[in-house]
Amino acid sequence: MKRPEEHILQSLLEKHALGITTPEERAVLEEWYAAFPEKGAVWQDAGEKAAVKSALKAGIFDVITEEKGTGAAEVTELRVVKPPRSIYWQAAAAVLVLLATGLFFLARTGTERPGGYAEVTAPAGKGVMKVQLPDQSVMWLEPGSKVRYRQDFGNAGREVELTDGMVYFSVLTETEHPFIVSTTPGIQVRVLGTAFTVKAYSGLRDVQIAVESGAVQVSDSSDKVLGILKAGEQIVYETETHNTRKTAGPREDWRNGNLLLNNVSFAEVARILENRYGLEVEYDETIMAPYRFNLHAGRQATAEEVLEMLKDISGLEYTIVNGKVIIKGQ
Numbered sequence: 001m002k003r004p005e006e007h008i009l010q011s012l013l014e015k016h017a018l019g020i021t022t023p024e025e026r027a028v029l030e031e032w033y034a035a036f037p038e039k040g041a042v043w044q045d046a047g048e049k050a051a052v053k054s055a056l057k058a059g060i061f062d063v064i065t066e067e068k069g070t071g072a073a074e075v076t077e078l079r080v081v082k083p084p085r086s087i088y089w090q091a092a093a094a095v096l097v098l099l100a101t102g103l104f105f106l107a108r109t110g111t112e113r114p115g116g117y118a119e120v121t122a123p124a125g126k127g128v129m130k131v132q133l134p135d136q137s138v139m140w141l142e143p144g145s146k147v148r149y150r151q152d153f154g155n156a157g158r159e160v161e162l163t164d165g166m167v168y169f170s171v172l173t174e175t176e177h178p179f180i181v182s183t184t185p186g187i188q189v190r191v192l193g194t195a196f197t198v199k200a201y202s203g204l205r206d207v208q209i210a211v212e213s214g215a216v217q218v219s220d221s222s223d224k225v226l227g228i229l230k231a232g233e234q235i236v237y238e239t240e241t242h243n244t245r246k247t248a249g250p251r252e253d254w255r256n257g258n259l260l261l262n263n264v265s266f267a268e269v270a271r272i273l274e275n276r277y278g279l280e281v282e283y284d285e286t287i288m289a290p291y292r293f294n295l296h297a298g299r300q301a302t303a304e305e306v307l308e309m310l311k312d313i314s315g316l317e318y319t320i321v322n323g324k325v326i327i328k329g330q
Contacts, residue, residue: 119148125278128255135172137179140255142166144275164202165275168255170195183207185239186221201271210234210249257299266291269310273325277303283327
């Protein structure tokens with residue numbers, strides 16, 4: 001067959017990695033793969049060709065996933081493993097991918113595209129996801145959370161962008177390259193080596209940083225230092241008023257699946273219901289805006305049990321139909 005142009009092929013491979021190719025597009029990839037020469041330098045041997053073809057069809061290549069059952073707080077762990085040797089870009093087959101999360105890397109010879117990013121999304125309703133970064137630092141993503149970082153992470157810097165959700169970072173100390181976490185409202189957390197949580201839900205008014213060990217520096221988009229946090233401290237930044245308040249940090253480790261809410265809005269409660277249980281939540285923002293909630297629920301609590309707690313606390317009414325929660329005020 002006539003080989004597709006490289007940019008078209010790359011697009012098809014990335015779509016295949018994400019599981020969104022059409023039958024026609026998959027047929028193009030299959031035909032392209034079948035046209036590889038049986039002899040030559042494309043494959044080291046027949047075994048490698050067969051193995052990579054299998055990887056292409058499965059959508060997974062050199063990514064190890066382990067699901068560890070911890071009751072309702074199921075943890076999915078990702079480790080990215082480098083391929084044993086360099087192969088031609090045509091073997092796209094060398095796509096490092098995890099279908100369920102949208103995490104993918106395209107292994108190619110030559111220079112990577114400038115500005116390329118790797119993205120990680122923890123699926124809603126599927127438990128906490130653990131991801132090891134190229135510098136051996138580790139992230140735990142709350143279900144529904146999204147982060148991204150440059151594909152050359154660690155070479156010139158270590159910066160992770162939290163675009164939505166809540167992530168716990170355990171950062172490996174590296175004095176030459178500070179570890180930086182940035183959020184959409186322009187908040188930046190800068191550390192050398194420590195453990196901390198950043199919570200920045202898209203569309204919500206607060207960004208929260210809580211430190212478990214070590215220390216972090218928190219700045220805004222103008223590089224103004226908002227505070228230096230030590231272990232056991234947290235800071236809350238209000239994106240609309242730009243006010244900052246510093247308090248004691250939460251004592252509960254959310255990674256184990258336990259839910260601890262302290263004076264949070266219903267908008268945040270709704271996001272947790274969506275992320276933790278994979279529900280769709282419908283409510284009137286005007287009616288629910290005055291509500292604030294304190295809630296502690298174990299990791300095995302069901303969505304119905306959490307909703308009943310909220311009902312007992314505030315008197316709100318709710319109905320659940322086909323995975324959709326409809327909330328009414330008191």
